[in-house]
Amino acid sequence: MIEFFTALAMVLVIEGILLSLFPHRLRQLLEMMTEIPHASLRVGGLACASFGVFFVWLLRVV
Helix, strand or coil: CHHHHHHHHHHHHHHHHHHHHCHHHHHHHHHHHCCCCHHHHHHHHHHHHHHHHHHHHHHHHC
16 A cells, blocks of 8 residues: 555656646646547546556566
């Protein structure tokens, strides 16, 4: 369980760094995302989540 919270904390650190370094660019990207169809966002999100699960599994096995 500690690993889950560590991973969550790392996500927050990375997001915080990106927000502090590139606030204008991130706002532009979020505005661009509003133009992408919901189905495409779902597919992209599922692809990212699947890759993340696979990568974690790969790190645990190797």
